[in-house]
Amino acid sequence: MxxxxxxxxxxxxxxxxxxxxxxxxxxxxxxxxxxxxxxxxxxxxxxxxxxxxxxxxxxxxxxxxxxxxxxxxxxxxxxxxxxxxxxxxxxxxxxxxxxxxxxxxxxxxxxxxxxxxxxxxxxxxxxxATLDERTNLKNTRSFQSDATIFMALSNRYQIPLTLLVMTVKHWDELSRMVSEAQITDMVYDISRMSETSIRMNDSLYMLNADHPTWGLMLFTDEDGAKVVIQRLKEKAESFNTVEFSSKYKLDMKLTVGAIQYNAEEITEPLDFIAKARQKMEYDI
Structure with a gap:
């Protein structure tokens, strides 16, 4: 009115x-x-x-x-x-x-x-807003809401829950070599590639749109997460050969970290992200 x-x-x-x-x-x-x-x-x-x-x-x-x-x-x-x-x-x-x-x-x-x-x-x-405008992926706000529910389910039914956090190595340098429109396309393409690497009941999130950081909530343990990480890196390699290099004239490499949910160490969703980021430091 x-x-x-x-x-x-x-x-x-x-x-x-x-x-x-x-x-x-x-x-x-x-x-x-x-x-x-x-x-x-x-x-x-x-x-x-x-x-x-x-x-x-x-x-x-x-x-x-x-x-x-x-x-x-x-x-x-x-x-x-x-x-x-x-x-x-x-x-x-x-x-x-x-x-x-x-x-x-x-x-x-x-x-x-x-x-x-x-x-x-x-x-x-x-x-x-609960969706990232560039990729239509769920954002951090949506992650916090979902993670609270998933963590409660994991506690109650003893279901293993693992958060996988992923970024592109040397993103700042790579983003300076392409136009703004190509940056948006790159983020979108990587998001679609990541979606094809997880199961239907897993969830993919855009945790940071400024410095693209993806979060994958997996209903699996750390061993299962390692399989997903390997699958992501293999797809990234083939993606470089088939599409990424020819489209953007760049090579893409992923940095990935994963942490399994532990109720004693992780009390809230943001702790989950922080600990997964720490694991990324070991992915050289």
Whole structure:
């Protein structure tokens, strides 16, 4: 409802701005006897409106007060001292300059509210997202939720549970050799390759999108995890020969670490990741 109100206010202010600008132009062009004065006042009116747009309504109101005081004083001088009679353009600019400022201030206010609501929605979406946008893999938030359940099942039914963490060796150097679009394709291709190396009841996660780190939750012990690691590295070798080298002109090597769940050593999902990362140090 608030977004609708902000959007409606922005649209209304935008249309009013067009209308007032049209009226300004018609009024200025329709009085050839005071064309120069009207042009000067038109520019002053737009200048105040622009300054209001980039600052605030408070600044706009202060500038309008200064304008009304200055132009009012000039009008009184022309009327009393010079003897020039009051004419329509005197009243017009005293009224329409503040009107234009208020419309611009409303437009600015509505646009800023829309921007704030957009940022809030983006932040909320980021906090609730459970999938990595580049690969559609489950992210760390989803991993924490799933791992909590899997760890509880492992404890209750004595099912072996192993987390395998995988990165690409020298990723920072490799990523500098290709374009941003190719980096996204590389991450996607490696993710698809990893998915084909695990069983249907195992889970694959993107634990770190900035420095691509994959997590594989396996319902097996460390011996079974070694088989998966071997399978991954063999696929990586064949992947280099068949597709990776020809597509990206690079060779890919994996760094993998695996740790079996132990309730005494691992109390929460992030501990699981940390200990699996430690195992990666031994994969040279």
């Amino acid at each position: 608030k977004r609708y109100q902000s959007s409606l206010l922005s649209d209304a202010a935008f249309l009013l701005l067009f209308v007032v600008c049209f009226i300004h132009i018609v009024f200025t062009a329709g009085d050839p006897n005071h064309y120069l004065m009207n042009m000067i006042l038109l520019n002053v009116s737009f200048l105040i409106a622009v300054m209001t747009y980039f600052t605030s309504i408070t600044v706009g109101l202060i500038l309008n007060i200064v304008f009304i005081f200055g132009y009012g004083t000039y009008t009184i001088y022309q009327t009393v001292i010079v003897g020039e009679p009051l004419q329509s353009y005197h009243y017009y600019w005293l009224v329409m300059t503040p009107v234009l400022t208020v419309i611009v201030a409303l437009l600015t206010f509505a646009n800023r509210r829309l921007q704030q609501e957009k940022e809030q929605l983006q932040a909320k979406n980021a906090s609730l």
